[in-house]
Amino acid sequence: xxxxxxxxxxxxxxxxxxxxxxxxxxxxxxxxxxxAYTNIAKTANWETMSMSTAxxxxxxAGAYYGFIFDGRYTYFAPYTAVTVxxxxxxxxxxxxxxxxxxxxxxxxxxxxxGYRGGCxxxxxxxxxxxxxxxxxxxxxxLAFGTAAFEKMSASTLHGSSQIVANYxxxxxxxxxxxxxxxxxxxxxxxxxxxxxxTAASWEKINMSTAxxxALLDSAYPTNFFDGQYVYYGPENAxxxxxxxxxxxxxxxxxxxTINMSTAxxGAxxxxxxxxxxxxxxxxxxxxxxxKTFVRFDTTKxxxxxxxxxxxxxSTAxxxxxxxxxxxxxxxxGRYIYFGSSYVRTFIRYDTTLNxxxxxxxxVMSMSTAxxGxxxxxxxxxxxxDGKYVYYVPSDSLSFVRVLACPSNEFYR
Numbered sequence: 202x203x204x205x206x207x208x209x210x211x212x213x214x215x216x217x218x219x220x221x222x223x224x225x226x227x228x229x230x231x232x233x234x235x236x237a238y239t240n241i242a243k244t245a246n247w248e249t250m251s252m253s254t255a256x257x258x259x260x261x262a263g264a265y266y267g268f269i270f271d272g273r274y275t276y277f278a279p280y281t282a283v284t285v286x287x288x289x290x291x292x293x294x295x296x297x298x299x300x301x302x303x304x305x306x307x308x309x310x311x312x313x314x315g316y317r318g319g320c321x322x323x324x325x326x327x328x329x330x331x332x333x334x335x336x337x338x339x340x341x342x343l344a345f346g347t348a349a350f351e352k353m354s355a356s357t358l359h360g361s362s363q364i365v366a367n368y369x370x371x372x373x374x375x376x377x378x379x380x381x382x383x384x385x386x387x388x389x390x391x392x393x394x395x396x397x398x399t400a401a402s403w404e405k406i407n408m409s410t411a412x413x414x415a416l417l418d419s420a421y422p423t424n425f426f427d428g429q430y431v432y433y434g435p436e437n438a439x440x441x442x443x444x445x446x447x448x449x450x451x452x453x454x455x456x457x458t459i460n461m462s463t464a465x466x467g468a469x470x471x472x473x474x475x476x477x478x479x480x481x482x483x484x485x486x487x488x489x490x491x492k493t494f495v496r497f498d499t500t501k502x503x504x505x506x507x508x509x510x511x512x513x514x515s516t517a518x519x520x521x522x523x524x525x526x527x528x529x530x531x532x533x534g535r536y537i538y539f540g541s542s543y544v545r546t547f548i549r550y551d552t553t554l555n556x557x558x559x560x561x562x563x564v565m566s567m568s569t570a571x572x573g574x575x576x577x578x579x580x581x582x583x584x585x586d587g588k589y590v591y592y593v594p595s596d597s598l599s600f601v602r603v604l605a606c607p608s609n610e611f612y613r
Contacts, residue, residue, distance in 0.1 A: 210481075211228045211231075213534075214228065214231050214232065214235065214535070215228070215231050217235060217534070217606065217607060218231045218234055218235055220607065221234070221235070221238055221607070223238075232535075232553055235535065235606055236551065238604075239536075239604050239605055239606050240563070241536075241547060241548075241549050241563045241564070241565045241603060242563060242564070242565045244569060244570070246603050246604040247565075247570045247571070247601065247602070247603050247604075248294045248295070248589075248601070248602050248603075249294075249295075249571055249572060249599040249600065249601050250294050250295050250300075250599060250600040250601075251598065251599055251600075252264060252594055252597070252598050252599055252600060253598070254297060254300075255286065255288070255297075255300040255302075255600055256282060256284050256286055256300070256302055257284070257302060258283075258284065260594075260598045261281045261282055262281065262595070262596050263280050263281040263581075263595050263596065264279070264280060264281055264282040264594060264595060264596075265277040265278060265279055265280060265282055265286070265581070265593050265594055265595065266278050266280040266316070266317040266318060266369075266581045266582055266593060266595065267316065267317050267318035267319050267328070267329070267369075267370075267582055267593065268529075268582050268583060268584030268591055268593050269318075269319045269320060269321050269326050269327075269328075269584070270290075270321065270584055270585070270586050270587075271321045271326055271341050272321075273289065273290060273291065274287045274288060274289055274290065274341075275287060275288045275290060275584065275586055275591060276319070276326050276339075277593055277600075278316040278317055278318055278319055278328055278329070278593075279305055279314040279316050280314050280315065280316060280317060280331075280581075280595070281314050282305075282314055283304065283305050283306065283314060284302040284303060284304060284305060285302065285303045285304075285305055285308060285328075285337075285339075286300065286301070286302050287300070287301050287302075287345065288300050288301075288600075289301070290586050290587075290588075290589075294600075294602060301345050303345065303346065303347065307347050308337065308347055308350045308352070309333070309334075309335050309337065309350075309352050314333070315330060315331050315333035316328045316329065316330060316331065316333060316337070317329055317331045317368075317369040317370075317383070317422075318368075318369050318370045318371055318381070318423070318582070319371050320371040320372055320373050320378060321341075321373070322373045322378060322393050324340065324341060324342060325338045325339060325340055325341065325393070325397075326338065326339045326341060327371055327378055329367070329368040329369060329370065329371050329380055329381070330355055330367050330368060331367055331368060331369060331383055333355075334354065334355055334356070335352035335353060335354060335355065336352065336353045336355060336358065336368075337350055337351070337352050337353075338350070338351050338353075338397055351397050351398060352398075353397055353398050354398075355367055357398075357400050358389065358400065358403050359385075359387065359389075359405070367380075367382070367383060367384065367385045368380040368381055368382055368383055368385060368389070368422075369381045369383045369422035369423055369475075370422055370423035370424045370434075370476075371424070372424045372425055372426045372431060373393070373426065374426045374431065374446050376392065376393060376394065377390040377391060377392055377393065377404075377446075377450075378390060378391040378393060379424055379426070379431050379444075380424075381421055381422045381423045381424045381433060381434075382408060382420060382421055382422065383422045385408075386407065386408050386409075387405045387406065387407060387408060388405065388406045388407075388408060388411055388421075388433075388444075388450075389403055389404070389405050390403070390404050390450055391403050391404075392404070404450045404451065405451075406450055406451050406453075408420060408421075410453050411442070411444070411453065411456040412438065412440060412442055412456065412458055420435065420436065420437055420438040421433035421434060421435060421436065421438055421442060422434070422436050422475060423436075423475050423476050423477060423529075424477065425477035425478060425479055425484065426446075427479045427484060427499055429445065429446060429447065430443045430444060430445055430446065430499075431443060431444045431446060432477055432484055432497075434474045434475055434476060434477050434486055434487070435461055435473055435474055436471075436472055436473060436474065436475055436489070437471050437472065437473075438461075439460065439461050439462075439469045440458040440459060440460055440461055441458065441459050441461060441464050441486075441497070441503075442456065442457070442458050443456070443457050443503055444456050444457075445457070457503045457504065458503075458504075459503055459504050459506075459509075461473060463506050463509075464495060464497070464506070464509040465491060465493050465495050465509070465511055466493070466509075466511045467491075467492070467493065467511075470490050470491055471490060472489050472490040473488065473489065473490055473491040474486040474487060474488055474489060474491055474495070475487060475489045475528050475529065476527075476528055476529035476530045476539075476540060476582065476583070477530060478530040478531050478532045478537060479499075479532065480532050480537065480552050482498065482499060482500060483496040483497065483498055483499065483510075483552075483556075484496060484497045484499055485530050485532075485537050485550075486530070487527045487528060487529055487530040487539050487540065488514060488526055488527055488539075489526060489527065489528050489542065490526075492513065492514055492515070493511040493512060493513055493514060494511070494512040494513075494514060494517060494539075494550070494556075495509060495510070495511055495512075496509070496510050496556060497509055498510070510556050510557070511557075512550075512556055512557050512562075514526055514527075516559055517548065517550070517559065517562040518544070518546055518548055518562065518564050519559075519564065520546070526542065526543060526544045527539040527540055527541060527542060527544060527548070528540045528541075528542035528580075528581055528582065529581070529582040529583040529584075529593075530583065531583045531584055531585045531590055532552075532585065533585050533590060533605035533606040534606045535551065535552060535553065535606040536549040536550060536551055536552065536605065536606055537549060537550040537552060538583055538585075538590045538603075538605070539583070540580050540581065540582055540583035540592060540593070541567055541579060541580050541592065542579065542580065542581060542595075543579075544567075545566065545567045545568070546564045546565065546566060546567060547564065547565040547566075547567060547570055547592070547603070548562060548563070548564045548565075549562070549563050550562055551563070565603075567579060570601065570603070571597065571599055571601050572599075579592075579594070579595065579596055579597040580592040580593055580594055580595060580597055580601070581593055581594075581595035585605060587607065588604070588605060588607040589602040589603065589604060589605055590602060590603050590605045
């Protein structure tokens with residue numbers, strides 16, 4: 202659902218406010234009400250759940266990385282954790298029975314984690330493999346058990362030996378699942394209308410062919426689909442990259458780039474951006490080591506420097522930036538949330554206001570929100586379930602969520 206850009210979308214905002222008990226035709230008053238109701242700085246809007254309680258085992262450093270939502274359940278990709286975990290969003294966050302778990306060793310024959318991300322295609326939940334031999338998918342039409350999982354060998358997918366640290370992100374365009382290459386040298390997509398475990402179901406294109414430059418480790422680990430293009434977030438690459446899904450995957454002309462320094466208005470850096478989201482017009486990149494929030498206007502040419510806007514992180518958050526800041530991004534219909542990794546604040550941007558307006562940015566102290574001291578590598582990704590934004594715990598001891606801008610669909 203896209204809000205805040207035109208008359209139709211303003212009416213959707215009014216409907217959301219009505220669902221919250223506020224009836225008013227004045228759109229500015231509606232926006233003010235929703236902003237106050239879902240204020241990120243309001244302690245009462247935050248909830249936590251102990252990781253050890255949720256997973257039934259001691260909390261681990263680097264435990265979970267990815268977030269996937271299937272319309273009812275939220276799934277957390279296990280990185281060092283040894284359980285596949287999901288939460289039933291129809292129940293209270295701190296209800297132990299709302300959290301279901303499966304042994305990873307039972308599913309794939311090894312207790313090794315190594316899953317960083319994934320996505321949902323309407324039937325299956327997919328887990329991308331990083332430091333694991335298998336990609337996984339779960340059939341959501343079946344009970345949450347081992348029999349509902351399939352695994353695909355990474356070496357079969359590649360047609361060569363399995364690579365350590367293969368893929369991180371994933372997105373779905375209606376037919377294909379696209380994987381974000383972490384240390385792989387190949388862009389890969391899977392045809393969801395074909396068998397998961399058949400090599401012919403997977404298409405590949407060499408990274409150097411797609412981006413027109415030499416291969417890089419950790420080049421494009423995360424991605425996002427906007428309705429026509431798949432965008433890849435540059436971590437260690439020097440270019441922003443997208444693929445036109447109306448063209449053949451192996452057609453080099455289907456891939457477009459723009460130099461990072463041109464897009465962000467400053468020198469390219471390593472570990473620059475991890476995580477993307479989309480508000481219906483703009484595509485947002487989450488800055489990890491970069492010092493600016495960046496967005497791209499999808500109504501303009503990808504290579505047009507004027508299509509790219511920047512906002513200083515220090516201005517947005519009102520504090521000096523550490524070495525690493527945010528990881529992952531999510532849109533709730535009005536606000537863009539960025540996942541807090543090494544920074545000690547949670548932050549969101551109000552898309553109804555100018556991107557470079559400091560008043561459009563709101564923050565919440567991590568220690569206040571989670572009820573404990575902030576820490577490095579606390580949360581490694583982020584996601585939205587229609588009412589709440591979830592922060593995926595890596596080194597934090599708790600799962601955390603905050604009341605967001607509830608979609609109309611949530612009230613149906």
